[in-house]
Amino acid sequence: xxxxxxxxxxxxxxxxxxxxxxxxxxxxxxxxxxxxxxxxxxxxxxxxxxxxxxxxxxxxxxxxxxxxxxxxxxxxxxxxxxxxxxxxxxxxxxxxxxxxxxxxxxxxxxxxxxxxxxxxxxxxxxxxxxxxxxxxxxxxxxxxxxxxxxxxxxxxxxxxxxxxxxxxxxxxxxxxxxxxxxxxxxxxxxxxxxxxxxxxxxxxxxxxxxxxxxxxxxxxxxxxxxxxxxxxxxxxxxxxxxxxxxxxxxxxxxxxxxxxxxxxxxxxxxxxxxxxxxxxxxxxxxxxxxxxxxxxxxxxxxxxxxxxxxxxxxxxxxxxxxxxxxxxxxxxxxxxxxxxxxxxxxxxxxxxxxxxxxxxxxxxxxxxxxxxxxxxxxxxxxxxxxxxxxxxxxxxxxxxxxxxxxxxxxxxxxxxxxxxxxxxxxxxxxxxxxxxxxxxxxxxxxxxxxxxxxxxxxxxxxxxxxxxxxxxxxxxxxxxxxxxxxxxxxxxxxxxxxxxxxxxxxxxxxxxxxxxxxxxxxxxxxxxxxxxxxxxxxxxxxxxxxxxxxxxxxxxxxxxxxxxxxxxxxxxxxxxxxxxxxxxxxxxxxxxxxxxxxxxxxxxxxxxxxxxxxxxxxxxxxxxxxxxxxxxxxxxxxxxxxxxxxxxxxxxxxxxxxxxxxxxxxxxxxxxxxxxxxxxxxxxxxxxxxxxxxxxxxxxxxxxxxxxxxxxxxxxxxxxxxxxxxxxxxxxxxxxxxxxxxxxxxxxxxxxxxxxxxxxxxxxxxxxxxxxxxxxxxxxxxxxxxxxxxxxxxxxxxxxxxxxxxxxxxxxxxxxxxxxxxxxxxxxxxxxxxxxxxxxxxxxxxxxxxxx
Numbered sequence: 001x002x003x004x005x006x007x008x009x010x011x012x013x014x015x016x017x018x019x020x021x022x023x024x025x026x027x028x029x030x031x032x033x034x035x036x037x038x039x040x041x042x043x044x045x046x047x048x049x050x051x052x053x054x055x056x057x058x059x060x061x062x063x064x065x066x067x068x069x070x071x072x073x074x075x076x077x078x079x080x081x082x083x084x085x086x087x088x089x090x091x092x093x094x095x096x097x098x099x100x101x102x103x104x105x106x107x108x109x110x111x112x113x114x115x116x117x118x119x120x121x122x123x124x125x126x127x128x129x130x131x132x133x134x135x136x137x138x139x140x141x142x143x144x145x146x147x148x149x150x151x152x153x154x155x156x157x158x159x160x161x162x163x164x165x166x167x168x169x170x171x172x173x174x175x176x177x178x179x180x181x182x183x184x185x186x187x188x189x190x191x192x193x194x195x196x197x198x199x200x201x202x203x204x205x206x207x208x209x210x211x212x213x214x215x216x217x218x219x220x221x222x223x224x225x226x227x228x229x230x231x232x233x234x235x236x237x238x239x240x241x242x243x244x245x246x247x248x249x250x251x252x253x254x255x256x257x258x259x260x261x262x263x264x265x266x267x268x269x270x271x272x273x274x275x276x277x278x279x280x281x282x283x284x285x286x287x288x289x290x291x292x293x294x295x296x297x298x299x300x301x302x303x304x305x306x307x308x309x310x311x312x313x314x315x316x317x318x319x320x321x322x323x324x325x326x327x328x329x330x331x332x333x334x335x336x337x338x339x340x341x342x343x344x345x346x347x348x349x350x351x352x353x354x355x356x357x358x359x360x361x362x363x364x365x366x367x368x369x370x371x372x373x374x375x376x377x378x379x380x381x382x383x384x385x386x387x388x389x390x391x392x393x394x395x396x397x398x399x400x401x402x403x404x405x406x407x408x409x410x411x412x413x414x415x416x417x418x419x420x421x422x423x424x425x426x427x428x429x430x431x432x433x434x435x436x437x438x439x440x441x442x443x444x445x446x447x448x449x450x451x452x453x454x455x456x457x458x459x460x461x462x463x464x465x466x467x468x469x470x471x472x473x474x475x476x477x478x479x480x481x482x483x484x485x486x487x488x489x490x491x492x493x494x495x496x497x498x499x500x501x502x503x504x505x506x507x508x509x510x511x512x513x514x515x516x517x518x519x520x521x522x523x524x525x526x527x528x529x530x531x532x533x534x535x536x537x538x539x540x541x542x543x544x545x546x547x548x549x550x551x552x553x554x555x556x557x558x559x560x561x562x563x564x565x566x567x568x569x570x571x572x573x574x575x576x577x578x579x580x581x582x583x584x585x586x587x588x589x590x591x592x593x594x595x596x597x598x599x600x601x602x603x604x605x606x607x608x609x610x611x612x613x614x615x616x617x618x619x620x621x622x623x624x625x626x627x628x629x630x631x632x633x634x635x636x637x638x639x640x641x642x643x644x645x646x647x648x649x650x651x652x653x654x655x656x657x658x659x660x661x662x663x664x665x666x667x668x669x670x671x672x673x674x675x676x677x678x679x680x681x682x683x684x685x686x687x688x689x690x691x692x693x694x695x696x697x698x699x700x701x702x703x704x705x706x707x708x709x710x711x712x713x714x715x716x717x718x719x720x721x722x723x724x725x726x727x728x729x730x731x732x733x734x735x736x737x738x739x740x741x742x743x744x745x746x747x748x749x750x751x752x753x754x755x756x757x758x759x760x761x762x763x764x765x766x767x768x769x770x771x772x773x774x775x776x777x778x779x780x781x782x783x784x785x786x787x788x789x790x791x792x793x794x795x796x797x798x799x800x801x802x803x804x805x806x807x808x809x810x811x812x813x814x815x816x817x818x819x820x821x822x823x824x825x826x827x828x829x830x831x832x833x834x835x836x837x838x839x840x841x842x843x844x845x846x847x848x849x850x851x852x
Contacts, residue, residue, distance in 0.1 A: 002029045307336065355473070358666075486515075680746075682752055
């Protein structure tokens with residue numbers, strides 16, 4: 001009997017005693033196929049969404065007569081067959097001495113030859129062997145050409161990449177030579193067929209069914225079948241739950257044991273179906289959490305109440321757009337909407353995505369409160385770059401949770417004979433995708449975006465999202481490159497039947513209708529159409545359901561927001577010395593100041609100037625420096641200090657200055673008495689202003705009782721200094737502004753602020769929607785000052801040209817909008833590194849180029 005996984009190749013780090021003790025551990029191939037099949041059977045309803053399951057029912061209807069339980073059996077069988085190609089000389093030759101003990105002497109010369117070619121270009125991967133054998137069998141059953149080729153590609157690609165049909169044909173049609181030897185003929189072919197039919201018997205189906213001639217696969221069905229195959233293989237490769245076995249005497253008894261192990265794996269890892277239940281109202285979920293916070297009322301805020309009422313009317317998938325300023329409770333509203341939509345649509349989870357790891361960490365608490373409020377024992381899985389390492393550290397410190405994760409071994413390709421050498425890498429590889437796979441996940445949007453970028457295992461993320469509500473927070477905050485990828489993700493969510501919740505404080509009307517069109521185009525399987533809208537953003541705060549766009553619901557802002565009133569807007573010279581002088585005077589005796597500067601170097605300079613001054617005096621404020629480079633324990637310590645002085649529960653007599661980079665503008669629930677900000681695009685300036693007088697407080701320092709924003713920029717006299725008879729060729733900005741944000745948008749934002757400065761009264765809650773529309777969408781709504789016309793036009797041309805280039809770069813790495821299952825190999829075709837979800841522009845990223 002052939003083996004599937006073996007530990008005979010231990011790495012040099014293992015000592016002689018350990019190598020001797022562990023030499024020869026192995027797992028029979030048929031056992032691993034059964035394990036994978038039983039896992040797939042259990043995961044079918046937990047992992048795949050209702051729309052995908054309906055499509056699989058239709059695909060296999062000729063074989064099942066419409067019985068959905070039979071569909072589960074066929075799908076589980078195909079998942080189990082993924083490693084059938086390991087019954088080949090090429091793979092068994094990986095541990096040739098083990099193989100010689102399990103195969104007759106007549107095959108030993110062949111095994112030696114295959115072992116000698118191991119790792120060379122002539123070598124035949126076991127996935128290819130699986131695909132070739134399945135293709136031949138289905139051809140004998142008169143299956144349609146597309147069906148047999150695509151199913152062969154799916155199983156051949158379970159390690160991440162679907163081989164093109166030409167590759168399978170080259171191996172399949174080899175009349176002699178090395179590939180034919182690698183795959184194996186005679187007893188090898190007969191052995192594979194016998195194992196396949198025995199697995200089919202255990203699954204409860206008959207493989208040699210003439211009705212295969214009527215089975216026609218679809219793109220959506222096979223992509224999600226591929227995802228289920230991979231995740232089932234990974235779980236079945238965890239020796240904690242599926243220990244290596246001896247050759248079983250009775251396969252029926254082994255199948256029963258494997259089924260029990262699969263149930264145990266699901267229970268221990270907490271992979272339970274998510275059933276939110278009927279009671280998914282806002283207070284049903286969050287009442288207990290809010291009652292513990294004396295600063296909040298148990299009653300929903302107006303936004304939260306409007307979202308709750310709207311989602312109660314939803315009966316089919318679509319897009320929910322929540323537009324509200326910071327501090328109005330969008331996070332909880334989005335989570336409540338996701339719970340309700342999951343219940344109504346029969347979905348199995350949610351993925352809440354954010355722009356940054358910091359915001360993901362903060363959202364974790366609300367997601368945990370959601371599950372607690374629903375009485376669920378599920379865990380919230382945090383997914384972002386580095387989260388696997390963090391999870392590993394948590395488990396090392398808490399042995400009680402050591403068995404709650406999945407640690408697949410031998411899942412990285414052909415080297416399945418080396419369990420220990422690849423254990424950590426395999427764990428990290430799996431953990432990076434676990435949050436998308438498990439029912440409830442919170443993480444960065446990048447993890448979801450990888451599902452629509454050409455590369456290995458992207459189909460796994462797509463299959464996982466098919467059974468979830470996808471929440472995209474701060475959807476306005478991405479540059480042109482990443483926004484193009486976000487749109488592709490939304491298109492595929494529509495294609496999969498997964499509802500999407502979009503949330504933003506500064507979404508333009510044009511962006512709203514374009515994103516909604518992406519989802520509905522995907523749902524209808526067509527190319528998105530150009531969109532236009534007459535909405536000028538004059539009523540920015542609303543909740544929109546995409547299937548009833550003509551009737552968006554507006555709402556009043558909360559009492560806390562209304563009490564903030566207008567913001568006093570003032571100029572401030574941009575030099576670090578001037579900023580430090582002014583901040584020192586503003587909070588001389590008491591109060592809090594937030595200083596948000598565009599670059600790390602500039603923030604550190606201002607912080608160091610203040611630090612030097614406060615060394616010479618007593619009674620100085622707490623001075624805190626915070627930037628994106630702060631990580632790990634240092635970051636947690638700084639965040640704790642910020643929360644203590646600017647957080648919701650900070651003391652009335654607080655006295656502090658926080659100086660940092662734009663990392664402070666997203667996801668920070670902090671409240672400052674005064675705000676100083678570098679010039680930046682108008683929408684980001686509004687985000688920063690959301691930290692000004694954010695919380696209801698009894699008293700504030702008398703000189704800071706009115707919310708005041710100081711914008712640091714070049715002084716007007718310097719800007720006006722144009723030599724007589726000459727015109728500016730470039731808009732004038734300091735490098736710390738123009739190197740971070742695009743000059744065209746900065747110039748238009750500056751022009752908006754120039755309209756406000758004379759009266760010193762900015763009403764952002766009332767005006768920002770229309771102002772964003774003017775900056776980004778109405779090219780003729782802002783006129784340049786005399787003498788700046790040439791510079792204005794040059795900046796516009798550069799901006800639009802760069803936008804086109806960045807969007808083209810994004811399209812080059814995206815998976816295509818599939819026109820049929822015969823294109824499935826294009827999904828994993830290598831075009832870009834796996835992490836290319838954001839584009840670097842030298843020392844900056846693509847956020848400086850945005851097209852709403």
